């Protein structure tokens with residue numbers, strides 16, 4: 640990723656929020672080609688397949704939602720589906736979060752709204768659009784479209800029950816005190832989407848300037864949430880000219896290391 644892409648993503652992550660009502664219109668040529676040309680950066684984990692479906696206004700049957708309509712998006716124009724081998728569990732989840740969030744931020748910068756969907760969809764309806772291979776599963780979906788400006792009851796409720804965490808709740812005092820690019824990178828993580836707004840991430844210092852991310856809870860979508868947080872952290876660091884990379888060291892742990900200046 641270039642520094643200018645990171646700048647663009649950083650702006651997008653500051654304005655992004657989940658949208659659940661779209662206008663059902665066809666995406667523009669520019670939106671379609673930009674999304675189609677994205678060469679997303681990878682964590683180098685697992686084997687994830689990305690599928691893009693453009694069916695303006697004809698995707699409501701896929702996003703059915705359950706309890707209190709959580710997961711029901713209406714007027715969706717396009718969806719991204721991420722699939723992986725059945726046995727490729729948390730690796731595919733992290734990879735999905737890291738790659739999918741690049742689509743989310745690119746979409747935001749193109750004037751599109753988005754909503755991650757971790758499982759509130761009709762699998763039969765989806766399979767009619769995205770054929771799954773044998774032993775392949777859907778890791779997550781992302782709904783895309785031009786957002787309609789309305790009150791989002793589901794979004795408001797979710798955030799009332801699970802409030803956005805303060806920076807001191809997602810990072811150790813030692814890390815926060817280390818200065819440099821860290822505060823802005825953690826602020827970018829704070830704004831990240833997560834399943835049911837659980838924000839299951841905790842950042843601490845490692846050895847020699849490393850930053851260690853661990854999961855603060857367990858759950859099927861936690862790896863996806865961690866991948867998203869890693870992407871936000873990476874983008875905000877790079878936008879400040881700090882180039883690093885994440886090394887995943889386990890199902891719920893990853894280490895961010897700075898690259899030498901001339902890398």
Ligand SMILES: Cc1cc2nc3c(=O)[nH]c(=O)nc-3n(C[C@H](O)[C@H](O)[C@H](O)COP(=O)(O)O)c2cc1C
Pocket residue numbers: 655656657658659708709710711754755756757758759779793794797798830831832833834835836860863864867
């Ligand atoms: C992996 C993942 C799965 C999600 N699944 C759903 C879902 O099924 N239905 C839904 O309405 N929102 C879903 N969301 C959106 C979250 O509820 C939302 O990101 C969170 O409440 C924070 O709100 P914000 O995105 O507006 O900042 C999901 C988010 C993530 C990251």
